[in-house]
Amino acid sequence: MMPATSLADWLRSVSDEALATLLRNRRDLATPPPADAGVLATRAGTPGSIARACEDLDTFTLAVLEALLVADADTEPTTRDHLGELLGRQPGPALDRLRARALAWGEDGALRVAPALREVLGSFPAGVGASAPALAAADRAELDGLLEQVGADERALLGKLADGPPVGRTRDAAAEVPLAEAGTPVQRLLARGLLLRRDAETVELPREVAIALRGGRLFTAETLDEPELPITAHERTTVDEAGAGEAMELLRRMESLLLAWSAQPPPVLKSGGLGVRELRRLARDLEVPEPTATLLVELAAGAGLVADSAAGTPEWVPTTLTDSWLASPPAQRWATLAQAWLDLPRLPGLAGQRDAKDKPLVPLAEELRRPQAPVGRRRVLNVLAELPAGAGVDSVEALVRVLAWRAPRRGGRLRDEVVRQTMAEGTALGLVAHGALCTATGALLADDRPGAVEAMVEALPTPVDHILVQADNTVVAPGPLEPDLAAEVAGVAEVESAGHATVYRVTExxxxxxxxxxxxxxxxxxxxxxxxxxxxxxxxxxxxxxxARRHGRLRGGAAGSFLRCDDEVLVAEVLNSAAAREVELRRIAPTVLISPFPLAEVLDELRKVGFAPAAEGPDGRVMDLRPAGRRIPPNAPRSRPVTTEQAGISQEQLTAVLAHLRAGDRAASSRRGSVTRLPGGGGADTSATLALLSRATREQREVWIGLVDSHGTASQRVVTPVRVGGGVLEGADSERYPLHRITSAALVED
Structure with missing residues (x-):
């Protein structure tokens, strides 16, 4: 088999399994299904698609890709051995990963990459510049000899450019100067050919010099090796109990937030979000730092426990889900909040920072929305899940370095910050403790919520059924109280200090x-x-x-409306009427009646039985109670669905795309070489096309057809027709092709 010289040729030569792997790794290539390998190769070679394919590559695999560019594999093929020389080690499985993504292709002796790769990775792959033909033709000994002749100041300049970037601006490059007349390090290096003059103010370090100064390699060994992740082993029960303790604090603070906002909902800012003043008040009331208060607020909204009332004066108000959440067992409440955090398409940790216009970012604002936040969180937690049970990382910064090495092009400028925020927030939620993943968290990551609840139940301390009353009227709860006892104590005492042993005080x-x-x-x-x-x-x-002795001596009640009349006889008549029973009138004074119903309803009922009451305003004047128009309660806005990660391609879809692709390749091949077009066949002559297809059906011969789909995209197919009729051509592969979309047809030679 001849070596593939283009990506399209290589894609035609690989197996269906290799193509399936490519489409799984680069799902953007499958939508819409490519007509043939040529179309697939064109898509795979675009800068945007290449950039997406590079996001999941680790530092070493990217280094192999950069080494391919340094070897100019985008213009001429290079070899695996040459890559090994540039890297100081063999590319190993990294090269296979690049082939599986079609970022590199070809046999070991003729490796190639797409020209657009240089646009994606930058003008100076591996931080080295262009090749100098004179130095490229020289051997290593000659180059070392040239470098030995330079002085200390010249070597320092070369070393700085060798570290990258390889270009520098200087006025000394304005004119070429012979070595004997050169007075500056730049002029001497230019004269020796160890620097290249790009223009009057720019010089560039040749690729060969940079590699020589780096010891013959593009990268240091430390760069290519994954950083170590120091860990410490803990007992699983220790980790789970520490996480459960944080979970209890989380639930207590969330309950306090919901109760506070039930009594006094904070306003929604005109631009959306929660104001800085309200956040500080909440942090002060809960006795937590502002970042913790921000996390609680975002969790409450993410779990649907609070929402924008969307009224004329909008407020952040607890929803109907709050009551059911408060009535649930602690483990269930924790699971609700933990799941909401895992799926939260926002970064609460950004609150307090400033945007591009120097405005502070506030909680619940739209500016905190980051759709890829759930993916980033799970990426961090999955690293912890790979550790032995109970093992935790010693340093968050070490974890930052490891994740940065594993995917340096993923996450943008917030890549490292997301790791720090995830660890801090995960610890506050009880998902992480001592740098290790709790058992309940592992179940949540596996989409096993019942298992997570069960694990949290086992980790939570057993509720106590007693309290300790002190001589100073304080009540100590020596642990989490049973739900009924906790409600009774909270109803008669104030929390003085919260924690694992909560202290209450009984006051008047x-x-x-x-x-x-x-x-x-x-x-x-x-x-x-x-x-x-x-x-x-x-x-x-x-x-x-x-x-108790003084309680209730003065009583108050609620009434929807009242009736007053100086005529006690008329009052008695009204009280004895059928209308009085309908609106539940009750006498509280000889001339005063009250009702729990609105005044308009009371007056309507009295008028039905013949009375002629009038409505009275606060100032004693008669007022008109007729409605001014139809009223409806405001509707709270629906929360938008959360999208965490792009859905993978199913096996069924994959099979269909591969069949479509292979059929297109076969059609293109047949069209070029072995197609016999009958007189009048195909084209715009529909009758001739039908005659050709009918003949192919009778003789069971393959036919080449040209198609245009509903989007106007042209494609080709080789079909063995089994039936033509009803405006449809049906092939042996069970595919159906509308006749009005067939633009041409021709028989394929045997």
Whole structure:
């Protein structure tokens, strides 16, 4: 087999399995399905497609790709051995990865790359400049001899350019000067041919000199080797318990946020998001740093627990999901927040920074949206998942370096920052502890939410069923309380300090709040007597009894409307009417009736039974209650769907694309060599085309057809027709081709 000289030829020569691997690695090449290998090669050689294909390559594989460019494989083929000389080691599996992505092709003795690769990787691959013909023709000994003649100042200049970039600006390049007259290092190097003059102010270090100064290699060994990731082994239970402790703190803070915003929702900024003042207030109330408060706010919105009310004066208000979330077990609540964070298409860590217009970025603002954020988070966590169970990284910066080496072209300017933010946020959420992945997190990454909940249940401390009442009226919870007990204590005491052992304080205000909810003094005494593992102090008993004695002596109630009349007889008549029962009228004074219904409804019912009431405003004047128009409640905006990663190509789609591609190659090959066109066949003569297809069907002969699809794209096929009729040509491969889209047809010779 002759070596492939073009990418299209090489694609035609490889197996279907190799093509399938290429389309899986570079999914953009399969949409729409390429007509033939020529079209596929054209797509694969475009700068945009090459740039996307390079995003997942590690530093060593990219170094092999740069070495191919240094060897000018975009214009002439090079060899695997030459690559080994440039790299100081054999390319190994990295070259196979490049072939699998069609970034390089050909046999080991004739490797090529696409010309557009130089546009993607830059003008100076590996940081070296263009080749100097005179130096390229010289051997290594001659070049070393030239370098030995240079002085210290000249070598320093060469060393700086050898580190890259290989170009420099200087006024000393304005004119060519003989070596005997050269007075500056640049002029002497130019005279010796160790620098190239590009223009009057620019010089360039030749490729050969840079490689010689680097010891005959393009890269140092340290650059090509993946950095070490120092780790420390921990007991799995230690990691899980530490993560569970952070998870409990997360849930407590989220509950506080939801309760605070239920009572006083913060406003939505005109530009969207949460104001800096409201964020600082929240951070102060929760006693957390502002970045932690930002994370909580973003999590609440991402989990659907709060949303923009979209009213005339919009506010961030808890949604109906909040109540069900608060009523769920702790492990379920944690899983909801953790999953929301994994899928959150935003970077909360950007809040507080400034945009291009020097405006501060605020939580919940659109500027924090980054659709690829979920992919970046999972990439970091997957590295931790590869470590032995319980093992954690010693340094976040070491993890940053490893991930940067594995995919240096992925992530843009925020590449390293995403790693730091993921580790910090993952630790705050209880997904990561001691630099290691918790068991529950591993289950979430595997899309096993029930397993994650079960793992978190095992890691969380067992809820306690008792409290410790102190002599100063403080109540200590020696651990997470059972849900019922926690609700009862929170109803009668204020949190004084939160943590693994929460301290509450019982005050006059907190006791009055409990009595306001319908609790009695006897029930409060029973709570502390039965649930406290320590004796109840007498001061607490006196406090409860004293507040209960004064509670409720002055009472207030709610009414939707009232009726007043100086005629007590008329008041009695109204009270005895059928309308009074409909609107639940009740007398609170000889001349005053109240109802829980709105005033407009009360007046309508009274008018139905013959009364003639009038509406009264706050100032005592008669007012018109007729509605001014139709009213509807505001609808909260729907949250947009989250897209994390591009969907992979299915096996079924892959099979169809390969069949389409191979059919196009076969058609192109037949069209060039072995096609016999019948007189009148094909073209615009529909009757002749039908006659040709009918004959091919009868004789079971292959026919070449030209097609134009619904998008106007032309393609070619070789088909063995089995039926022609109903405006359709049906082939032996079960494909159906509308006759009106067939532009030409010809029989294929045997």
């Amino acid at each position: 205000t907190s006791v009055r709040r409990a009595l306001d909810t319908g609790r009695t003094a006897a029930e409060l005494h029973e709570l502390f007597a039965t649930r406290s593992a320590t004796p109840v102090p007498q001061s607490l008993t006196y406090l409860i009894d004293d507040v």
